[in-house]
Each structure stands twice: as C-alpha cells, then as structure tokens.
Amino acid sequence: MLGQGHAGLPDTASSRLFAKSIAANDSQYVKSLMKAGLTPFGQTASPEFGFKNITDSQLYGDTRNVWNRDYYSGGSSGGAASSVASGMFAIAGASDGGGSIRIPASFSGLIGLKMTRGRMPQGPSGFRGWQGASISGALTVSVRDTAAFVAQMQTVQEAAPYQAKLLDLTALTNLTELSKRLKIAFSLASPIDEIELSQDAKNAVLKAVKFLEGQGHEVTEIAFPLNARSLIQSYYAMNAAETVAMLEPWERANGRQLTANDIELLSYALLEAGRKAPVSRYINALDEWDAAAAVFEEKVFEQYDLFLTPTTAKTAPKIGEELMSAEIRGKMKHISEFDFPEQVAIIEAAFERSLAYTPYNFISNLTGQPALSLPVYVSQENNLPLGVQLWGRKNSEITLLSLALEFENHGQFVLPEYYR
DSSP, rough: TTTOTTTTBBTTTTTTGGTTTOSOOOOHHHHHHHTTTTTOOOOOSSGGGGOOOSSEETTTTTOOOOSTBBOOOOOOSSHHHHHHTTSSSSSHHHEEETTTTHHHHHHHTTEEEEETTSSOOOTTTTTTTTGGGOOOOOEOOOHHHHHHHHHHOOOOOOOOOSSSOOOOHHHHHHOOSSOOOOOOEEEOOOOSTTOOOOOHHHHHHHHHHHHHHTTTTTEOOOOOOSHHHHHHHHHHHHHHHHOOOOOOHHHHHTTOOOOOOTTTTTHHHHHHHHHOOOOOHHHHHHHHHHHHHHHIIIIIIIOSEEEESSSSSSOOOBBBBOSHHHHHHHHTTTTTGOOHHHHHHHHHOOOOOOOOSSSSSSHHHHOOOOOOEEEEETTTTTOOEEEEEEEEEETHHHHHHHHHHHHHHHHOOOOOOOOO
C-alpha cells in the first residue's frame, strides 16, 4: 500500500516508473504494526500514486470486486479491500487521502474508518501527507478489530504539526454499545449540486435511519451543510502541487522532466499543472479547508452528535467503464500548453465521472474530522454493497465505533460471502 513500505518488499506506488523500487526501510506505519504484534505479509495494489477511486494501474492491472468480478473493488485501497473481502486476511493496511479507505469499504462490503487528523502521525517523513488530508488506516470486517487497530496504532508525536489527544484505551479495547441515545442528523442531498444520488444510496441511508430510530436515537433530516464544488477544486490544485513535490526528486536525479510516456496520463496532467500552480492558490486551498471545518461545527455538530450520509453515491463502477472522455484525454496529453486555471478545469473534467460515484469522501479529509463507513446495504439491482458513512467531530472515534457496534450486534451488516 501507499506510504506503508516494508524493507525488502517492492515500493512501487503502483507506478511503472518505480516498478523495480524496493523499500530500504520500514515506514513508520509498518514499525507501529510490528510493535503492536502484527506481521506484515505482503502488499496490495492501488491505482498509480493513489489518485483514483478505482484500482486500475498499468503496472498491476484491474483489481476486481469479490462480490462480482465484473466490477471494481474501489480505490485507492482496492487491493486491500479485495484481500479482506475474499477472506485472505481479516485486516489490511490502507490509506485515505480522499476517501481511499471508505470508498472500497462501501464498494466491497467492509468497515472503513478514516481517523481524526493527527490521530496516527507518520513522522517525521510523513507528517504532512497532502497537508494533513492523507492518513493511514485499515479495512476490516469487525468493529472490534477496527477499535483494536485504533487502540494499538494511535500515538502522539510531539514534533507532528497536527495533534490529536489519545483516546481512552480501555474504552477502545473493551468497546461497548452506547449507554445514551444520540441526536443524529442525516442528509439525502448531494454535497455537489450537479451530482445526483442513486436510489441505492438513498435506500442505504433510510435503512440506517430506520434502525437508529428503532434503537431510540433522535434522527433528523437536514440539508447538506455546504456546496463542495469549490472544495473539490481546491483539492485538485493541492494534488497538482503535491505531485510536483513527489516527482521532482526523480527528475533531478535523472536529469530530465517526466513525460506522458513515463507515467499514467492522469498523473502526468497533475504533474504539469503542479508546475504552474501559484503558491497563493495552495495557501488559499488550506484556508478553504479550515473554513469548511468551521461550517460543519456550526451547522452540524453544535446541534447533533453525529452526521449520517451515504458513503458513495452509487455502487461500484464496472470494469472498463469509460470514466474519462476521449476529448478530455486529448487535452490532458497537451496540458502543458494551457495556463493553470485551464489546467485545473481539465483535471476537474477528467475526474467528473469518477466524482459522480464518490462526492462525499474527500470532504472529511480536508476538514480533518473522522468518518466511518459501515456495510449495511446491498443493491437489489446488481447485488453489490453500498455503505453508509457516519461523520463525527474531531476525536469522536469512540462514539462512532460504539454506534457501529450497535449496527453489528443487531445484525445490520451485509458482509462478503466468506464471512456469512
């Protein structure tokens, strides 16, 4: 997985450019896993550099969905999802820079938690992954295992720029259902006006709402608290700048600039846009993220304990589905000829069909709050799962997991065939 290198194993970032790269050292993540008593067994596939919500790298090929091999398992932690959903492992390392834990959890019928920013710092080299948007975690089929993972992996590193207080270890290791009833908001609205939710996504939320009301929780429908179109544009601008920072060392070492023949087209487009990204655009993006976090606090968490939405707007896309038009691909090949605003518009268009599947997930990466995907629904149309997502204020993981335990204990989960 990305950013989770283990000494002696391939460290390719699922890119042809690094196909022969071998990790020289254990990452902080792997060191923490081994300290907790786990044994890393191998590595799983992702899209190149983790830029997509499906796993289809040119290096490793398509990663297929255990529920139906004609569909993707999700991304970027698609290989991790398939390894757990198939029963190969009960837990797999994953990373999440824009939904890359929760998207495959939704598409593959798993549990996926994105923790509070700063809960599990990966310093010193990984302190600022995508300026705090990118975190590491795991995919599981058990709330108990997810809670145990958090208990073992949470840490405080004083040098880290993002800090989160340690959660109660006893509460995590002896997780129980909530003793009090919660006020929970839910929304059936899309966070991006131009994107519509499938009926499956709405049905998944309504199923969860019915269960929560039956458990005595107070559940209220609200409008989605913000329009995330501007946020997604800031996210793409950040991706572009971070791609330059990631790949410039290779260019310096090899004495030339990368071309579209060296890396996949989307990566190339982000790289070229990053070369022209104004510093002010990057700083303004970070300010937008902070403002979005304040909106959630004011419009949601001042009144409600948790917020419920679909995890994804649709079930998984089919293998080979055209998620970028030929016209956009043509522009991406010549993206260096455009100025930065035009480049961002091209990249936004390149992602638009993919974003229609996953309009929610990147938001909590930018706000820094935890979000938990639960496997509660299977589509009658195609027999594929679709998760619901519980959002909490920062440091609310125990509340999220305790509520998830209610779902699990009362038979609400729809797990892959191996676990039934």
